[in-house]
Structure formats: C-alpha cells, structure tokens
Amino acid sequence: MTPPVRRWVFLVGAAGLAAFYLFGLSGLPGFGHYPGPYGFILNRVAVPQTNATGVVSAVNFEYRGFDTVGEEFILFAAVAGMAVVLRHLRGEHEGRQPLDEASDRDLPPTSDAARMVALLFTGPIVLIGWWLVSHAQASPSGGFQGGVVIATGFVLLYLSGEFRVFHRLGPADVAAAVEAVGAGGFVGTGLAAVAMNLPYLKNFLPLGTVPGAVSSSGTIALISFFVGLEVAAAFILVVGELLKQTLLVRGKKR
Amino acid sequence: MDQLFALAVTVPLAVAAAISALRPLFDQRRWLLDLAAIVTAASVVVMLAMIMARVTGGDQVYWFAGFRPARGIAIGIDFEAGSLSAGLATLGAVLVTAAMTFSWRYFERVATYYHALMLIFLAGMTGFCLTGDIFDLFVWFELMGVAAYALTAYRPEERGPLQGALNFAITNSIGAYLSLSGIALVYGGSGALNMAQIGAWTTRHPGSRLVVVAFLLILAGLLVKAAIVPFHFWLADAHAVAPTPVCVLFSGVMVELGLYGIARVYWSMFSGALGHQYGLSRLLLVLGVVTAVVGAAYSFRERHLKRLLAFSTISHSGIFLAAIGVLNPLGLTGAAVYVAGHALVKAALFLCTGIVLHRLGTVDEVRLHGRGRRLRVTGLVYVVAGLGLADLPPVATFLAEGWTDAAMPGWAVVILLGCAVLTGGTVLRAGLGVFYGVGDPPTRQAPRQAQETAEETGETDTGRQITPLTMIIPAAALTCAAIAVGCLGFTGLGPAVEAAAVRFQDQGTYIATVLHSARISHPVAPFPASPADVTAVSVATGLAVAAGSATIALLTLYRRRLPLRIRPWPRAVAILEGFQSGVINDYVAWLVLGMACLGGLIALIVR
Amino acid sequence: MQIFPFIVVVWIVGIGLYGMVTSRHLVHQIICLIVVQSSTYVLLLGVGYVTGGAAPYFFDIPLHTRAVDPVVQALALTDVVVEAAVTALLLSFAIQAHKRFGTLDPQELASLRG
Numbered sequence: 001m002t003p004p005v006r007r008w009v010f011l012v013g014a015a016g017l018a019a020f021y022l023f024g025l026s027g028l029p030g031f032g033h034y035p036g037p038y039g040f041i042l043n044r045v046a047v048p049q050t051n052a053t054g055v056v057s058a059v060n061f062e063y064r065g066f067d068t069v070g071e072e073f074i075l076f077a078a079v080a081g082m083a084v085v086l087r088h089l090r091g092e093h094e095g096r097q098p099l100d101e102a103s104d105r106d107l108p109p110t111s112d113a114a115r116m117v118a119l120l121f122t123g124p125i126v127l128i129g130w131w132l133v134s135h136a137q138a139s140p141s142g143g144f145q146g147g148v149v150i151a152t153g154f155v156l157l158y159l160s161g162e163f164r165v166f167h168r169l170g171p172a173d174v175a176a177a178v179e180a181v182g183a184g185g186f187v188g189t190g191l192a193a194v195a196m197n198l199p200y201l202k203n204f205l206p207l208g209t210v211p212g213a214v215s216s217s218g219t220i221a222l223i224s225f226f227v228g229l230e231v232a233a234a235f236i237l238v239v240g241e242l243l244k245q246t247l248l249v250r251g252k253k254r
Numbered sequence: 255m256d257q258l259f260a261l262a263v264t265v266p267l268a269v270a271a272a273i274s275a276l277r278p279l280f281d282q283r284r285w286l287l288d289l290a291a292i293v294t295a296a297s298v299v300v301m302l303a304m305i306m307a308r309v310t311g312g313d314q315v316y317w318f319a320g321f322r323p324a325r326g327i328a329i330g331i332d333f334e335a336g337s338l339s340a341g342l343a344t345l346g347a348v349l350v351t352a353a354m355t356f357s358w359r360y361f362e363r364v365a366t367y368y369h370a371l372m373l374i375f376l377a378g379m380t381g382f383c384l385t386g387d388i389f390d391l392f393v394w395f396e397l398m399g400v401a402a403y404a405l406t407a408y409r410p411e412e413r414g415p416l417q418g419a420l421n422f423a424i425t426n427s428i429g430a431y432l433s434l435s436g437i438a439l440v441y442g443g444s445g446a447l448n449m450a451q452i453g454a455w456t457t458r459h460p461g462s463r464l465v466v467v468a469f470l471l472i473l474a475g476l477l478v479k480a481a482i483v484p485f486h487f488w489l490a491d492a493h494a495v496a497p498t499p500v501c502v503l504f505s506g507v508m509v510e511l512g513l514y515g516i517a518r519v520y521w522s523m524f525s526g527a528l529g530h531q532y533g534l535s536r537l538l539l540v541l542g543v544v545t546a547v548v549g550a551a552y553s554f555r556e557r558h559l560k561r562l563l564a565f566s567t568i569s570h571s572g573i574f575l576a577a578i579g580v581l582n583p584l585g586l587t588g589a590a591v592y593v594a595g596h597a598l599v600k601a602a603l604f605l606c607t608g609i610v611l612h613r614l615g616t617v618d619e620v621r622l623h624g625r626g627r628r629l630r631v632t633g634l635v636y637v638v639a640g641l642g643l644a645d646l647p648p649v650a651t652f653l654a655e656g657w658t659d660a661a662m663p664g665w666a667v668v669i670l671l672g673c674a675v676l677t678g679g680t681v682l683r684a685g686l687g688v689f690y691g692v693g694d695p696p697t698r699q700a701p702r703q704a705q706e707t708a709e710e711t712g713e714t715d716t717g718r719q720i721t722p723l724t725m726i727i728p729a730a731a732l733t734c735a736a737i738a739v740g741c742l743g744f745t746g747l748g749p750a751v752e753a754a755a756v757r758f759q760d761q762g763t764y765i766a767t768v769l770h771s772a773r774i775s776h777p778v779a780p781f782p783a784s785p786a787d788v789t790a791v792s793v794a795t796g797l798a799v800a801a802g803s804a805t806i807a808l809l810t811l812y813r814r815r816l817p818l819r820i821r822p823w824p825r826a827v828a829i830l831e832g833f834q835s836g837v838i839n840d841y842v843a844w845l846v847l848g849m850a851c852l853g854g855l856i857a858l859i860v861r
Numbered sequence: 862m863q864i865f866p867f868i869v870v871v872w873i874v875g876i877g878l879y880g881m882v883t884s885r886h887l888v889h890q891i892i893c894l895i896v897v898q899s900s901t902y903v904l905l906l907g908v909g910y911v912t913g914g915a916a917p918y919f920f921d922i923p924l925h926t927r928a929v930d931p932v933v934q935a936l937a938l939t940d941v942v943v944e945a946a947v948t949a950l951l952l953s954f955a956i957q958a959h960k961r962f963g964t965l966d967p968q969e970l971a972s973l974r975g
Binding site: 003010017018021022025026028030032033034036039040042043044046053054056057058060064067068071074075078081082085086140142148211231235241242245 | 863864865866867868870874878879882883907909910912916917918919920924925928929930931932933934935936938939940941942943946947949950952954956957
C-alpha cells in the first residue's frame, strides 16, 4: 500500500477500534472503585499467611509465583535471543577502537569529573540495588527492581571511561552463568518443594517471627535473591552486547 | 501423580537453565547437549501422556503453592487439564522431540542457546495448554512468542530471517498487548484472574459491554497467533526464514495453540455470557472460510517449498477455526483430530524439506525439479505425508474431514473441501516434481519468488552424500503416527474425543471442577452431540479429496501439454501479491482495521 | 472524572499504533511498540485503584487499612522489566538489519528483499 492509503486504512480502523475499546471501558466500575475481591482478600491475608509486609512482593513471589517463573524465563529467552542474533559472524572482527561514525569530529576524552563521579557512585548504587533485592518482603522493593539497579551500577562503569573496564569487570561469560543460576534457582526452589511432596512453589522455609524482617517470609526472600541475580546479570549482558556492537568492524564484504 | 502437572512445565525450564549455566561442559561435547535436550523433551512427552491417561475420566486441577480456592474465590494459580488440553500439549512435546532429533549434530549451533530456547518454547507450550488462569495463559503466550522470535532470527547473516523475525515480533506483540488489555478489562469487572471464577462472573453479567469488548480484545492476540485473516501476514514471512526444526513447531503446534486458546477462552470464560451463539458462530465460520481460501490461493502460487507449506498452514488454520466456530461438540472433535493429523503430516513435510535443504542446498521448487531422485526414502515420506494432508484414508485427517463436514453447513463444506484439494495439490505438485521429476521442467519463474528462494542457502553443513538417520527417522515416524491415529478411528477414537469435547464445552462442569472440587461424570454441552463415527461417506470424501489433489498436481505439472492455457489475470495477481508486501506498517494497519471490523460485528451480534 | 484514565489508555494505544503505521524508521517503530504496551500499564493500574487507598505495604501502617489492589501492581512490575528485555531483543534485530540491508526504513527493507 502507498503511505497515504495506508494512513487512511489505519485511521478508519483506529477510529473503530477506539470507539469499541471506549465502549467496553465505559462498562468498568469507574476509576477508584475497584470491585475486588482478589485485591482485598490478598491485602487481608498476605501478612498473616506469609509474614511479609510487602504484599506486592508476596503476590509476585508467592501467590502468583508461578507467573513470575514464566516472566523470568521470558527475560532469559530474550537475552539468549540477543546473544544469538548479535553473535560474531563471519566477516566481522573486533577492532581496537570503537567505530566512530563521525570521524571528522573531535571526540573529547572523558572528563576527570565525570569519571570520578561515576566511580564514586558505582559502589553505593550496587549496594542500594542489593538492599532492594534483600528487602522484598518488607518494603516496595524486590528482585526485579533491585536487579535493574545493580545493573545500572555496572553501566556507570562504562560511562566512567573505557568500555574495556566494563567488559573486564562484568564479563559476558560470568554474567551468563550467573543469569542461568538465578533462573535455575527460582525454578529449583519450586522443585525443592515438589521433592518434599508439597505443591510446586509452596513456601517451605520458616516464616520467621517478625513480619517484614529480612529473615522472614520464607521462600519469598530466597526467590527475590535469585530473581535479583538473574535480572542484574541479564541487563549487564544486554548492555554489554549492545556496547560490543560499537567495537565490531565489519569485514569488506557484507 | 499430581506433581506431574508442575514437572511437565518446570523440568524443561530447569534443564534449559542448567545447560546454560554449564556451557563450558558442552563446548566439546555437542552430543551431550543434543542428548540432554532430546531426553528432556521425551520425558515431557511421557509425563503428558500419563496426565492424559489420568484425565480421561474427568478433568484434574492442580493448585500452585498450595493456595486452594475457598467459597468460589481462587487466590492462587491453577493448572486444569482435560483430555483435549493434555492431548494438545503431548502433541507439542512430540513435535519438539522430533525437531530436536532432526537437529542432532548437523544443525549449526550457537553455544547452548538453540537447545535452551527450544526447551523454553516447549515449556511455554505446555504451560499454555494446561493453565486455568488467564494471566498465566498470557505469560506462557509471551514466553512462546519471545522464544519463537529468537529462534526465527537464528541465522542473522541472511537478510530474510531478520525481516521475518521483526514482522513476526511486532505483529504478535501488538496482539499480545491487546490481549493483555482485554485481561485487564475483565479483571476490572470481575476482580479475578482465574478462568473459572471469571466465567462465573460473566455468566452473571451476560451481554454487558465490558464482557463483549474484553472477549474480542483477549481474542486479538490469539487470532494473530492463529494466523487468521487479516492477521495472518506474519506467518509466511516467519516460516520462510526460520530454521526447519523451528518451522516444524510453528506450523505443527504454535498456530494451533492460538486456536486452542480461542476455544478455551470462549468455553471457560464467555460461553455463558455470550448467549447469541448463532451470530458468533457464523462470524467465526466466515472468518475461518475466508482464511482457508486465502491460504490455499497463496500457497498455490508459491515456489518456495517452505512458504508454500506455510500458506497451507494458514489455510488449515482457517479450516480449524471454522470447525471450532460452529460451537458444537462434533465440530470441536473434528478440529481436535484434524489438528493432530495435520501437525504430524505437516511436521513430516517440513522435516523432509529440511533434508532436501541439507542434501541439495536449496528450497526452490523450480531449481529442484527432478534433483531429488536420489532421496528415495525422503521422497516416499514426502508424498505419503502430502497425500495425508489431502485427507487420504487411513491418515487421521480423513476422519477429521468427515466430522468437520458433518458439523458445518453445506456451503462451508464445499468451499473448505476445495481448499483442502488445492493445498494438497500444491504439496503433491512439489513432491512429485522434486522427488520424481514428474512433469515438464519449469522454465519461467516470477522474479520476486526467485529472489526469495535464492537466499535460503542452508542451515547445516550441506551437500552431504547420505541423509543422516536422525533426520529421516523422525519424518517417517511422524507419518506413521498420523496413519496410526487414523486407524484408531476405527476403534473408537471418535466417541472418546467427542466425550472430551463435550466436557470441554460444558462451562458449568468446568467451574464446579475448578472452584468446588466437584467430580461430574456426565457433562452436558450446550449443543447435543451428534455421533462421531467413521462412515462410508467420510472414507469416500477422503478418497475424493486425495484424488482431486493428485489431479491438480498432475495438471499443474503437465500444464504445458494441456490444450487450454489458463493465464492468471496479471492485474489481480499483482494486487494479491501486494497484500503480502513485507512492510510491517501494512501489517499493523490491516490488524487495526481487522480488529475494528470484528469489534463492530461482535457488538452488533451480541446487542 | 471516573473514566478519564481510561480515555488516556485508548489515546496512548492510538498514538502508538499511528506512530508505527506511519513510521519510516525501525527503531522508531520499536519505541512505538513500547508506547502501546505502556497503555496496558495505565489500564492495569487504573483498574486496581481504590480511592483513598494506601499503598499495600503494611510495615508502617495498621494491618486493616484500606489499600489499593496489589495484584495489578505485581503484574505491571514484572511486565515492565520483561518488556525492557524484549525491546532489547527487537533492537538487536534492528542492529543486524541495519548491517545487512544498510537501511532501517521498513519500506526499503521489504523492497530490498524482493
């Protein structure tokens, strides 16, 4: 289709779809009037049942933990796919310097200030990420959020100067292995429950006494740890793969 | 035992993670990696077969993390397996085992990613079939999708896989997001994510705006996955460029999972509410018929062996939708057996195509004419599978053809039989031409198709002198399995599947089984079940379709010797080819327009 | 204002899809896909909101305080992270496509393939 025709086809379709969608949305109870019962029941029973005061994490890792297994493997598969698609192909070899698309421009060296600030913040950010991962059961945190924050700590290393430092401190092989351990650990926690003749992903670790303490909530804390590992490693891999592309120098023939 | 439900999904995931973690171990030991994958897939087949045996008397429910429902409210996630769901999952696992056997040793591998992605795909398929929770369904749908995108782009050194994977990924993702919107909508109304609980809620609010819109939105992703017109454009692009074992899974099971999803979502969540079944069933029937015709027409024009099989999948997907769409047990029985038979023969056809690619280095039907004479066993399997696709008794497809024809109105039967003849004829044309040199060697070819086939250069180290056993045995075994299933039709397969279909369609039984742990031995579907037995008419129909396909194949191969010359109208052909443009913007525009039309029609029907 | 957030949802879907259909750059199209998914987050969170409800974290508020729905928050949270990775996968397709085809215009990609 030519672009104008396509635009008209789309606009007609979009008008119809929007009208239909709004027609359905108008049947909702209205913003702020959630009818329940799922959310209300969970808010009531989550803390007594799991000793975790962060109900969202309890939902993620306990009540709907099986969904989260699937989501985690989507992440795993996406990163595996990236590694497959961006692998070294015949005719490509890694150059010494990053490929500069605008070679007539003068590339300013990284300023010392930027480098120092980045280095100063890397440690605290990784620490904060770790804090988030280990406090899933208490506060608005958890493996997913914490993992992403840890990964950004590593990205700061790249910003602080050389790609090579980033590559050396977060090498792809180690990250891939850690990611697999994280994913396998989550699935394995459920399988451990199966081995004990419990339903898959049943919380079999002691729940602790104080709700919301770091050592409470049994498997929620453990699962959060594995998820944090996996997400952090996954995003380090993602960023590493994308950055590596800038180093590749294409061979003569396409 | 009960835990098999969880193990069937989590064992492949755990093995995928394990082989990724232990990558150095497999660097020199390719055979160990292949073996691990094949053993895992085979063990999943065994687990699912055991589940299938257990659920023949009634559906089984498994609650994750031990959160059982109370007072009709579910707070955990469940797996709910009936014979049809377990059977479809088993079929998927069988195809994965066959595909992994096919890729033994010769398939170009990248570290451990291929095997891990295939196992993850297997887990996604199994979870999709067995789950009883709508958001869980979405999660497995997404997992299958992402693994599929990655596997499609497996050979990024060629242009085709990248473009195919992009078109596939973007259209399926939009479909998935529309489905998620539907799920959020129905959650906002019912406050539940469990299918049985949602079904109970929608039955209390029949015909409400929210229910109608949520139904179509949830269907959006499933229709895209099932490649129903006008959401079908991605399939040919993706199939043509994905590696052969991956195509086996796409055509054999992934598309059919979209249709299964439609049936599951309708019967467990919306059948009580959308009581206007006549209008809805006509709509699904027409959609299915249109898809079947479009698929058959495009398939006939193709010279790329994989693309013509891909379009024939679209055509069959339309037939399945039509059979499901009549909304009675006989139609669902026919669809279920047809899916099984089609999956087995289509997988065999793709595996044979893979062997051709491995031995001869190309998939262009024109360039391959007569060159396959050395591949005797492959040729035999291909032609038998092709006849199976054309409903020849005793391949299982003839049974299904008989049942679907009995379930549908006459005009639909005529059109769908024509489509089956056309697709069967196309496959037979390809098989006879390539493997037996039948017909005059073709001289001219449309430049566009020549360009496409030129790109497919090979996914293995090609040009080997003998076909490896690990490649031909799965193809032959799948064809034999299709014949075996067909023979089962004479010993009571029909009534057994129909009983399962009746149970599948009884929403009341479903809700009671999941939420109240009831055991109901005599489910009653909304429509009475006509008997599903093997009649002389169905045998005759099967033979007629096979004969028709053979005729079409021979006519096309010998067309230059025919007195009459049928020249397709070039203007019409150009317009038709223009639709399958490969431009992602077009596909999205058609998707939106299609959704708007379906939305309007459904709103009118249910009002 | 009871339906306003949902109108926003439809608007976001609309502009995301419009961007995709009229786009001439693959990376732009992939970002439009993210926009379309963002609409689902707004819908999920909007559906679960309770007027005057607190966040469902009970470490410093009494246990039976009226709180918003935690389920949709959990769903949206995992979806955000997963979507980032899937987008990275699609972008990697775009990178390789640029290397093979030399262009990122979807129209030209299709015509170059034939």
